[in-house]
Amino acid sequence: QSALTQPASVSGSPGQSITISCTGTSSDVGSYDLVSWYQQHPGKVPKLMIYEDSKRPSGVSNRFSGSKSGNTASLTISGLQPEDEADYYCCSYAPSRSYVVFGGGTKLTDL
């Protein structure tokens, strides 16, 4: 069981928007603005998409956005494109555990 809870899968159609949730606790997600999100295509390396809850690295499409409310962080992808089909993982600073913890991953399908 992963430290952060994500839905196993989310489906969407091209052009739609989807949101992936990531639920932690008041000791990690809820206490620090240090949630990051990663995209991973099959057999590929994880790619940083969002850091510090809502900041987007240079080169990442503005269709990707991050937010947080309480102990739950969210990744929203707008204007879905076929290449967005991938696994998405959240990650949070968690000093009460092993410094940093990951979610179990969410598979975005049906694109």
Place this chain on the structure above:
Amino acid sequence: QVQLQQSGPGLVKPSQTLSLTCAISGDSVSSNSATWNWIRQSPSRGLEWLGRTYYRSKWNNDYAVFVKSRITINPDTSKNQFSLQLNSVTPEDTAVYYCAREPVGGYWYFDLWGRGTLVTVSS
């Protein structure tokens, strides 16, 4: 362009030591801002952060609690690389191991990853 190049064996026998190296190009293992991390991924355990090394006037290490008794991460400034040693491995340690950079220590995100090394623990 910053790159991380991983090397090391893909097969380790149970009870032995897993050893991997991550060579850095375009940045420095002695950076005063970045930290250098090892993360692994397996179908059963997902993504797991293992530990890091970094330089802030002196060398520092942080390790995940669940491997703290078995892990060592060392920098090698002469080769601009860092290494992972995991002792007393079991089949549960079978995973893809990644080295990764945290560009600004303390912000806990990883912007650059090595290509990954599948390590199988089996006799």
